[in-house]
Amino acid sequence: MSEYFPNVPQFQYEGTGSKNPFAFRHYNPDEIVGDKTMRDHLRFGAAYWHVMRNELGDPFGAGTAQMPWDDGSDSLQNALNRIPVFFEFLEKSQIDYYCFHDRDIAPEGATLAETHQNLDRIVDELEKFQNETGKKLLWGTACLFTHPRYAHGAGTSPNADVFAYGASQIKHALEATHRLGGEGYTFWGGREGYGSLLNTDMKRELDHLAALLHLAVDHAKKIGYTGQFYIEPKPREPSTHQYDSDSAACLNFLREYDLLDHFKLNLETNHATLAGHTMEHEMEVAIAANALGSIDANRGDELLGWDTDQFPTDIYLTTNIMLRVLKMGGFTTGGLNFDAKRRRESHEPEDLFHAHIGGMDAMARGLKNAHQILKDGCMPGFIANRYASFDSGIGAEIEAGKTSLDALDTYAQGITPPVLASGRQEMLENILNDYLV
Numbered sequence: 001m002s003e004y005f006p007n008v009p010q011f012q013y014e015g016t017g018s019k020n021p022f023a024f025r026h027y028n029p030d031e032i033v034g035d036k037t038m039r040d041h042l043r044f045g046a047a048y049w050h051v052m053r054n055e056l057g058d059p060f061g062a063g064t065a066q067m068p069w070d071d072g073s074d075s076l077q078n079a080l081n082r083i084p085v086f087f088e089f090l091e092k093s094q095i096d097y098y099c100f101h102d103r104d105i106a107p108e109g110a111t112l113a114e115t116h117q118n119l120d121r122i123v124d125e126l127e128k129f130q131n132e133t134g135k136k137l138l139w140g141t142a143c144l145f146t147h148p149r150y151a152h153g154a155g156t157s158p159n160a161d162v163f164a165y166g167a168s169q170i171k172h173a174l175e176a177t178h179r180l181g182g183e184g185y186t187f188w189g190g191r192e193g194y195g196s197l198l199n200t201d202m203k204r205e206l207d208h209l210a211a212l213l214h215l216a217v218d219h220a221k222k223i224g225y226t227g228q229f230y231i232e233p234k235p236r237e238p239s240t241h242q243y244d245s246d247s248a249a250c251l252n253f254l255r256e257y258d259l260l261d262h263f264k265l266n267l268e269t270n271h272a273t274l275a276g277h278t279m280e281h282e283m284e285v286a287i288a289a290n291a292l293g294s295i296d297a298n299r300g301d302e303l304l305g306w307d308t309d310q311f312p313t314d315i316y317l318t319t320n321i322m323l324r325v326l327k328m329g330g331f332t333t334g335g336l337n338f339d340a341k342r343r344r345e346s347h348e349p350e351d352l353f354h355a356h357i358g359g360m361d362a363m364a365r366g367l368k369n370a371h372q373i374l375k376d377g378c379m380p381g382f383i384a385n386r387y388a389s390f391d392s393g394i395g396a397e398i399e400a401g402k403t404s405l406d407a408l409d410t411y412a413q414g415i416t417p418p419v420l421a422s423g424r425q426e427m428l429e430n431i432l433n434d435y436l437v
């Protein structure tokens, strides 16, 4: 394989004593943790849009990223040239999966037909590289938010032709995902929301969005695609309000429109915080509905109010995330996709590697901590005990739906006032801290 990153070796596990910035200190891919290898627990993915296409611009200045392999054009040849670079990146960083938007990997053509041809040509090339390297597609998606035609949304655009255009893109992105063996297909709302209610028929827009998702489900059946569909919640940015604002809103939407059997959620940490929630909260909501599918692993910055998409480095956060992943029994089709970008000042190609190795080690530490917490059983045991009054007697009758207000009235009048146990929040916080290594 050609050398676009000549100064970067393939990462190996060297343990915590290593000072090598290109070595894993915690992620040891084949090490067994509990019932499977770290590789199988974590299922790391790289985001094509950040690794290959993010020029590191911000609203105040141009991109800074050095990409010597990229001629800066929107040509098909340039798109083809990026592919070996990306696979060298995946190989060296030992990342097994990747994710893309159609427009990250293939440029728009002069006509929609040419756009689809471009995508097909790129998919041929990706297929070749996947076969050569064993790398796999975690999920694909269609970019229905960058082009000016999607200024009012795609599925929620007031213009039916834009809806049709988006549907055409989805059909081809879904077929590309199918061809590449993608384990999932994601819908992130993009501009599926509103800037102002003064010009918006919310009910009609929601009906249209649901119709678009149903069309995708129907097409998947037609082509024999059995991968998992995901919705990725986010409350705002770019829209003032996005309909898929958080886990609870997505689940309600999926239930209302009879889509819950076909979709799970792809939760992103920075989107959770934008929604005013913790990632743990979003995960608990999804797990309770058996709908946690995959994770876009990143973090925000409390001092900035927007989607900074930073790499996860906080072990408290990664431990809490992995506790929930283990609690749900691990990923099936999902994984940890680094939807994360370097800071604008980290503009050299090798910074891509420092960023990902840090995220991988942080998630690996979270996995090991979470495994230990569950193995020791004290924290889950505390929670189980806290609800023990529902395990038998009147509590069990309440849970089984075998009681009535009359029966509870009689019961309550016959008991001494309830005595509450402490919630012991501070003790539990101390215990959790003891596991953070």
Ligand code: XUL
Residues within 6 Å of the ligand: 101, 141, 186, 187, 188, 232, 234, 268, 296, 307, 339
């Ligand atoms: C945007 C975002 C997207 C989705 C895929 O905030 O997270 O990149 O992950 O469309």
Ligand code: CO
Residues within 6 Å of the ligand: 188, 232, 268, 296, 339
């Ligand atoms: Co994302």
